[in-house]
Amino acid sequence: MHDVKNHRTFLKRTKYDDLHLEDLFIGNKVNIFSRQLVLLDYGDQYTARQLGSRKEKTLALIKPDAISKAGEIIEIINKAGFTITKLKMMMLSRKEATDFYIDHHSKPFLNELIQFITNGPVIAMEILRDDAICEWKRLLGPANSGVARADAPGSIRALFGTDGLRNAAHGPDSFACAAREMELFFPSSGVCGPANTAKFTCCTCCVIKPHAVSEGLLGRILTTIRDAGFDVSAMQMFNMDRVNVEEFYEVYKGVVSEYNEMVAEMYSGPCVALEIQQTNPAKTFREFCGPADPEIARHLRPGTLRATFGKTKIQNAVHCTDLPEDGLLEVQYFFKILDN
Numbered sequence: 001m002h003d004v005k006n007h008r009t010f011l012k013r014t015k016y017d018d019l020h021l022e023d024l025f026i027g028n029k030v031n032i033f034s035r036q037l038v039l040l041d042y043g044d045q046y047t048a049r050q051l052g053s054r055k056e057k058t059l060a061l062i063k064p065d066a067i068s069k070a071g072e073i074i075e076i077i078n079k080a081g082f083t084i085t086k087l088k089m090m091m092l093s094r095k096e097a098t099d100f101y102i103d104h105h106s107k108p109f110l111n112e113l114i115q116f117i118t119n120g121p122v123i124a125m126e127i128l129r130d131d132a133i134c135e136w137k138r139l140l141g142p143a144n145s146g147v148a149r150a151d152a153p154g155s156i157r158a159l160f161g162t163d164g165l166r167n168a169a170h171g172p173d174s175f176a177c178a179a180r181e182m183e184l185f186f187p188s189s190g191v192c193g194p195a196n197t198a199k200f201t202c203c204t205c206c207v208i209k210p211h212a213v214s215e216g217l218l219g220r221i222l223t224t225i226r227d228a229g230f231d232v233s234a235m236q237m238f239n240m241d242r243v244n245v246e247e248f249y250e251v252y253k254g255v256v257s258e259y260n261e262m263v264a265e266m267y268s269g270p271c272v273a274l275e276i277q278q279t280n281p282a283k284t285f286r287e288f289c290g291p292a293d294p295e296i297a298r299h300l301r302p303g304t305l306r307a308t309f310g311k312t313k314i315q316n317a318v319h320c321t322d323l324p325e326d327g328l329l330e331v332q333y334f335f336k337i338l339d340n
Contacts (some may be wrong), residue, residue, distance in 0.1 A: 004030055005312055055112055057085065058171060058178040059185060064120030066160045066168035071226060071233075073156055073169060075219030077127060084218070086126035086186050087237035087272060090194035093119050099184055103177075110163075121197045123235065124185040133178055136171040182206035197275075198234035198335035204281040204329035207319040208290075210269035213237075216307050218272060221317065224305065225276070228288055234275035240267045248333055251326070261314045273334040279334060282324040289320040 050221065060077060062070050067089075077084065097114045104110050105114035129135060139149035142156025145167045148158035171179040187193045206223055225232060240248070245266040252259050276285050290297035290304025294316050295305035310315035321327045 026177070034209060053115050055128060055130060055176075056175070057126055057128050057182065058132045059181045060125040060127045060136060061170040061181075061185075062123040062125075062169060063166070063170060064122060065116075065122055065162065065166040067123065068159045069168070070123055070232075071219045071221070071223030073160065073219070074125075074222065075127070075216075076139065076156060078216040078219060080129075080135065082127040082129045082132065082136070084125050084213075084237065085125065085128050085270075086210065087192075087235065089121050089123050089195050089197045089232075089235040090185070091121050092194050094118055096184070096194050099173055100181065104134040112165065118228065124194075125220050126182055131171065133175060137173070140169055150271070192339060196236055196335050196339055198331060199275065200328060200331060200335075202277055202281060202323045203233065203331050204276050204285050204324075204327035205319075206276050206285065206321075207334075208272040209265060209315065209317060209319065210267075210271050211311070211315040212264065212317045214269050214310055217317065218225070221305065221309055222225050222279065224308065225274075225288075229278065230281075230285060230288070231277040232274050233277045234331070235272060236334065236339060237270050237272050238334065238338055239270050239337075242267050244338065247337075248330070254323050258314055266319070271277065275335065277329045280324075282321050282327040286320050286322065289318055292316055 007254045023256070049107075060082075062073055066073060094114060098105075100117070101110060101113050104113060107113075127136065139156055141152035141157040143157070144164040145157045145161030146163060148161065148167075152158055154310030156169050159168045159293065160169070172181050185193055206225070208218055212218065212221060222232065222235075241264065245263045249259065249263055249266070256262065274276050278284055288304060290291050290301040290306040292306070293313045294306045297304050297310065297316075299309055305318050306316045311317075
């Protein structure tokens, strides 16, 4: 591997256990020996044919009626072999909803569609796998949830939808439609797209760490948080760089001996930041996360998030706000500063 900027060899051919085949897609960020790299293109035509020939991205949209089931739906997505490359909980404006339903402008039920989709938050995801558009539509099932329960009882709409309008989730029908819809929710022009749903009141911050995301634990962690009575009022996937992480973790520098390892883990891949709301959220959620060391957590607090999903003191599944006065600041860091 050659460093073009510094005109020197950065890495010779070597085994790197933390890099996996599914990580190798255009646009992804990977960390190799603490250096963050962006995959811009395939090195040659052979590699492009082998890795990219059937790879597709499509939009997966969890609608307002199924937001409470987001964890279960994300778990299904992960188990079906999809990689979630972007994720954001959003609140659509009427104009954004009108643009989204452009193919239905002549339909008599357009206003009903717009009213429904703007009635609460949605979760938009860019998902990746071979034949993603077709496979996501198959996973969704028929558009009418009643029909889905009869014809595809294991589909998302059968499991979580109600009828033809409140049918839990959406997926585009074609490559062109997928490209248009992904551009609406995740603009390539550098603008933010639809607004996030952070409320910045009575809140604390949770960050689901990169190792947990890559291990497919996101859905289960979200479900566990919901079942414990916490409200996830905002959610977004971030690919943090080292500077961002060091800024976010500044309070731990010189205090926690594992600081450097903590930083390296947090920028090793995509993480998912959450705004958590509940009464006295910082204290109650910190208790729910458990001790930083999962081994200690499994002995002293076996029902906590880190006891259930953590591996080591560094890869302990989640970061949570330690001090009540920092809850809002950490939420603002992700949903005001980084979401720009």
